[in-house]
Amino acid sequence: MNLHDVLIKPVLTEKANAQQEKLGKYTFKVSARANKLEIKKAVEEFYGISVSDVHTVVVPAKSKSRFTKAGYIQGRKPSYKKAVVTLAKGDTIDLYANI
Secondary structure: OOHHHOEEEEOOOHHHHHHHHHHOEEEEEEOOOOOHHHHHHHHHHHHOOOEEEEEEEEEOOEEEEEEEOOEEEEEEEOOEEEEEEEEOOOOOOOOOOOO
């Protein structure tokens, strides 16, 4: 798998930001076919830092529904794979530099 296809985008939530500040853990949405070694290599190459640990989780799909003027609408959110990357001591990633 090409390393440019591994990382999709960083996850920017309150919980992810708290983990970044306190624990040095960064969360990314990744390709469903990527394994931990590919994720580690991609993060190290793109951000120029050293990764000490990678945890992955597959977030399951969810059913969503709402009532609108047009009637009752049902849909489904797709599942995706998420990786929590722990950096080595002293390393940081500035995710907000390009916004």
